[in-house]
Amino acid sequence: xxxxxxxxxxxxxxxxxxxxxxxxxxxxxxxxxxxxxxxxxxxxxxxxxxxxxxxxxxxxxxxxxxxxxxxxxxxxxxxxxxxxxxxxxxxxxxxxxxxxxxxxxxxxxxxxxxxxxxxxxxxxxxxxxxxxxxxxxxxxxxxxxxxxxxxxxxxxxxxxxxxxxxxxxxxxxxxxxxxxxxxxxxxxxxxxxxxxxxxxxxxxxxxxxxxxxxxxxxxxxxxxxxxxxxxxxxxxxxxxxxxxxxxxxxxxxxxxxxxxxxxxxxxxxxxxxxxxxxxxxxxxxxxxxxxxxxxxxxxxx
Amino acid sequence: xxxxxxxxxxxxxxxxxxxxxxxxxxxxxxxxxxxxxxxxxxxxxxxxxxxxxxxxxxxxxxxxxxxxxxxxxxxxxxxxxxxxxxxxxxxxxxxxxxxxxxxxxxxxxxxxxxxxxxxxxxxxxxxxxxxxxxxxxxxxxxxxxxxxxxxxxxxxxxxxxxxxxxxxxxxxxxxxxxxxxxxxxxxxxxxxxxxxxxxxxxxxxxxxxxxxxxxxxxxxxxxxxxxxxxxxxxxxxxxxxxxxxxxxxxxxxxxxxxxxxxxxxxxxxxxxxxxxxxxxxxxxxxxxxxxxxxxxxxxxxxxxxxxxxxx
Numbered sequence: 001x002x003x004x005x006x007x008x009x010x011x012x013x014x015x016x017x018x019x020x021x022x023x024x025x026x027x028x029x030x031x032x033x034x035x036x037x038x039x040x041x042x043x044x045x046x047x048x049x050x051x052x053x054x055x056x057x058x059x060x061x062x063x064x065x066x067x068x069x070x071x072x073x074x075x076x077x078x079x080x081x082x083x084x085x086x087x088x089x090x091x092x093x094x095x096x097x098x099x100x101x102x103x104x105x106x107x108x109x110x111x112x113x114x115x116x117x118x119x120x121x122x123x124x125x126x127x128x129x130x131x132x133x134x135x136x137x138x139x140x141x142x143x144x145x146x147x148x149x150x151x152x153x154x155x156x157x158x159x160x161x162x163x164x165x166x167x168x169x170x171x172x173x174x175x176x177x178x179x180x181x182x183x184x185x186x187x188x189x190x191x192x193x194x195x196x197x198x199x200x201x202x203x204x205x206x207x208x209x210x211x212x213x214x215x216x217x218x219x220x221x222x223x224x225x226x227x228x229x230x231x232x233x234x235x236x237x238x239x240x241x242x243x244x245x246x247x248x249x250x251x252x253x254x255x256x257x258x259x260x261x262x263x264x265x266x267x268x269x270x271x272x273x274x275x276x277x278x279x280x281x282x283x284x285x286x287x288x289x290x291x292x293x294x295x296x297x298x299x300x301x
Numbered sequence: 302x303x304x305x306x307x308x309x310x311x312x313x314x315x316x317x318x319x320x321x322x323x324x325x326x327x328x329x330x331x332x333x334x335x336x337x338x339x340x341x342x343x344x345x346x347x348x349x350x351x352x353x354x355x356x357x358x359x360x361x362x363x364x365x366x367x368x369x370x371x372x373x374x375x376x377x378x379x380x381x382x383x384x385x386x387x388x389x390x391x392x393x394x395x396x397x398x399x400x401x402x403x404x405x406x407x408x409x410x411x412x413x414x415x416x417x418x419x420x421x422x423x424x425x426x427x428x429x430x431x432x433x434x435x436x437x438x439x440x441x442x443x444x445x446x447x448x449x450x451x452x453x454x455x456x457x458x459x460x461x462x463x464x465x466x467x468x469x470x471x472x473x474x475x476x477x478x479x480x481x482x483x484x485x486x487x488x489x490x491x492x493x494x495x496x497x498x499x500x501x502x503x504x505x506x507x508x509x510x511x512x513x514x515x516x517x518x519x520x521x522x523x524x525x526x527x528x529x530x531x532x533x534x535x536x537x538x539x540x541x542x543x544x545x546x547x548x549x550x551x552x553x554x555x556x557x558x559x560x561x562x563x564x565x566x567x568x569x570x571x572x573x574x575x576x577x578x579x580x581x582x583x584x585x586x587x588x589x590x591x592x593x594x595x596x597x598x599x600x601x602x603x604x605x606x607x608x609x610x611x612x
Contacts, residue, residue, distance in 0.1 A: 018502065027506030031414060037406035042426055044473055051445045052437070102334030110328055111335070122601070124338050129527065129597040130590065131534025133561050134345060137586050140568075141348040162341055169338070193320075195327045223434030226536035226561070230568045252436045252537070259440050259541055262461075267444055274437050281432065 052278075056271030064272060068238040069254070073265035078273055080237045081254040084153065085222055085280065087241060088250055091157035092164065092221045097214050099161075100168030104210075107169070108176040109198055128166040135163045136230030144231055151232025153241050153248040159231050160224055164217040171213025175206040208295035212288045219284040223277060225252035251277045349590055352583030359577055365584060371547040371558070373567070373578045380581050382588060384549040388464075388557030389589075392539055393532040395468025395553060396475055400528060403472075404479025405521065411480065412487035413509050431477035438474055439541025442466040447542070455554055462544025462556035470538050475528040482527065486520025487513055489611055523603040530596035534589065536561040560589045 059073075067077015103124075111117040139159030149155040179202050187197035203210075234247040236257075241248035251273055258270035357365070360380045368381015407427065411420055446466040451459050459465070490513050498512045514521075544556035545566045558566070567582045 020504070023504045023507065027504050030506050030509075031410075034406045034410035034414065037403045038410060038423055038426075041403060041407065041430065041473075041476060045426060045430055047445060048433070048437070048441045051441060055444065099334045099337055102331045103337065106328075106331035106335040110331060120335050120339060123342055125601060126594065126597055127338055127342060129530055129593065130345065131536070131561065131593055133534070133536045133564055134349075134586055134590050136568075137564070137583065138341070138345045138348055141352070142344060162337075165341075166338065193324055195324050219432070223432075223436070225434065225436045226565065229565055252434055255436050255440065256537065256541070259436070259443060267440075270440060271444075274440060277434060277437070281434075 052271045052274050055268045056273075056275045059269050059272040060275060064269070065276070069236055073258075073263070073269050076258075076269055078251065078254055078276065080240055081249045081251045081273070082276065084233070084237070084241045084248045085250040085252075085277075087153060087243065087248075088157050088160060089218045089222050089280075089284075091154065091243065092161045093214060093218045095157065095161035096165050096168045096217060100165055100214065100217075101172050101210060103165075103169045104172030104176055105198060105202075108173050109194070109202065124166050124169055128170065131226075132163055132224060133226040133230065135159055136227030138162070139227060139231040151234065151247065152243065152245065154243045156228050156231045156233055156248065156250075157243075159227050160221045163224065163227060164221050167217045167220065168214055171217070172206075172210045175209025175213065176202060178209060179205045208292045211291045211295060215284055215288040215291065219281045219288075222250075222280055222284070223252060225250075225256055228253055229256075251280070345590065349583055349587040352580060353587040356577070356580035356584045359580070360584075366588075369549055371563075373547075373563070373581060378577065380584075382560075382585060384547045385558060385560045385563055385585060386588070387549055387551070388543070388547070389533050389559040389561070391464045391551065391553065391557055392467045392471055392535075392543060392559060393529055395465060396471035396532040397525065397529060399469055399472025400476040400479050400532075401525060404476045404524075404528070405483055407476070407480040408483035408487060408521075409509060409514070412484045413505075413513060427477040427480055430473060431481075433474070434537075435474060435535060436537040436541070438470040439538040442470040442538065442542035446470060459554040460544075460556050462542065462546070463554050464543055464550075464557055465553040467539045467542035468553065470542060471532050471535050474535065474538065475531050478531060479524045479528045482524030483517070483521045486517040486524065486607065489520065489607070490516040491611060519603050519607045523600040523607065526596050526600040526603070530593045530600070533559075533596075534561065534593050536565060540565050560585050564589075 064077050065082065066079050067075065068080055069078070070076040107117070107121060107124075111120070136159060139155060139162070143149050143155040143158045144151060147155075149158075183201045183205060184197055187201040192200060228250060232247070233249050233253045237247050237249040239246070255270050255273045255277070258266045258273065261267075365380050365382055367383065368379060369383045370379040370381050371384045372379045407423070411423060415423060443461070443466070446469055447459065447461060447463060450469075451463070451466055494512050494516055495508050498508045503511070539559050540562045543559065543562065545558045545562050546556040547558040547563065548555065550557060563585055564582050567578055572578045
């Protein structure tokens with residue numbers, strides 16, 4: 001080749017220097033940065049869990065789970081908060097479940113493309129972005145004051161139900177939309193009315209997605225703190241809560257109460273309480289996985 | 302934020318002409334459920350407006366919006382919201398400085414580089430971070446970030462409660478949001494654009510930087526705006542990490558009070574519900590709600606435009 005330097009092709013080759021090695025090196029460096037970023041996120045998550053576990057585990061025993069709050073950290077327990085959290089999560093699920101699915105069914109199966117429908121849909125996206133503490137203020141004005149529920153567990157549950165409703169609706173709509181139209185056509189071909197079609201064909205086929213969405217929303221409700229501060233989840237409760245009367249507290253509020261105290265012992269029982277919150281959330285996530293696997297077993301299209 | 306597309310296919314209409322009364326009733330009930338959201342929105346706006354107006358009878362809105370001193374508990378009482386807004390922005394900006402590089406690098410990796418296998422590992426990690434209750438992040442800031450990371454760096458200059466630790470943990474919180482929405486935006490860029498660039502001899506990195514990233518830029522911007530809205534509305538992490546000190550300061554080593562932290566402070570104290578302090582809570586909430594709503598609407602608008610371009 002070097003014998004014919006005058007040929008046009010070779011001249012072009014000499015002018016065109018792709019510098020491939022250098023360009024590829026830049027790419028490799030960038031990929032390295034991507035991996036480093038993900039490693040940092042993973043490390044942050046591990047540090048957070050390690051910090052909570054090392055501080056909290058020594059305090060975590062049966063007495064802690066079955067005891068009541070105390071001004072002495074070593075004697076303090078979280079039973080009222082634990083029961084409060086579970087009761088709230090159940091009521092929130094029971095409230096958000098029917099309304100969320102019904103709204104999703106309306107929006108995917110019934111609504112025509114009108115101004116009103118677009119308003120409903122846009123509104124749901126926007127509600128999902130409203131800061132949770134604003135829901136607390138709404139709950140205070142409407143459930144606590146106007147409906148005179150007072151600072152009760154029910155008022156707290158209603159507030160959280162509204163908070164997670166957009167999440168439930170969006171998840172349910174996705175599940176309903178994943179059902180292919182052939183299912184709808186098949187049901188209509190058999191003479192079903194619209195509701196028979198939904199009940200007989202759409203709901204069973206989308207149950208796994210809908211249920212997963214609701215369980216995950218309940219898990220989110222268990223971790224919520226800010227709105228409940230406004231609707232009166234008071235911080236020193238030594239009795240088990242009932243839905244309508246008397247004070248109540250939940251685990252994250254208990255964490256807040258203890259974490260704001262400077263003494264190391266209180267920080268440690270806050271960490272122990274965090275572990276209980278995280279375990280509850282983990283259990284709900286596992287339940288969601290099981291439900292998804294079970295309900296989608298017979299479905300394939 | 303997913304806006305909901307609207308396709309109404311012929312298949313969704315029943316063949317029968319006569320609609321039984323029970324079917325109508327069901328439709329009405331379902332509609333009522335769908336309307337709960339709108340009722341909630343209207344309710345939130347009405348509650349905030351009515352109570353804030355009550356507050357503005359006693360404090361002029363101009364003094365409220367332009368005042369630079371917030372002193373709700375110590376005489377002389379002054380309600381100038383600027384320190385709370387600046388405190389909120391301080392933390393949101395630091396959070397974005399943390400979250401934008403990490404979120405975008407993660408998004409590009411997931412959308413452009415990751416194999417199915419690594420994706421199945423990385424995605425759950427991000428989702429786990431997004432699912433951590435924010436009070437736990439506050440605890441982490443107070444018990445780890447400030448004493449173990451920031452104290453060694455700044456020594457005694459940095460307080461127990463400081464903007465920096467709050468910004469870092471809120472940044473951690475919104476990173477998955479930026480990562481997942483930006484990944485969606487990158488995935489929405491048609492393959493043809495990338496393949497065209499490869500055909501011209503571009504390397505993978507050049508395709509990412511000069512084709513995929515610019516094409517997805519509006520979607521990425523939308524994710525950042527939405528993340529900013531989340532950061533500004535964040536409550537428990539900033540209450541624990543940044544404290545409740547309503548001073549007008551840009552120093553990240555100092556304690557501030559955000560709008561959300563003030564709302565918590567008033568509602569956990571012994572403040573009587575008909576006092577001027579308690580009423581100020583609604584005016585602050587109205588400002589917070591307006592800012593976050595505006596950011597969400599801008600973000601949605603950008604996403605909607607972006608979607609039209611590639612479909």
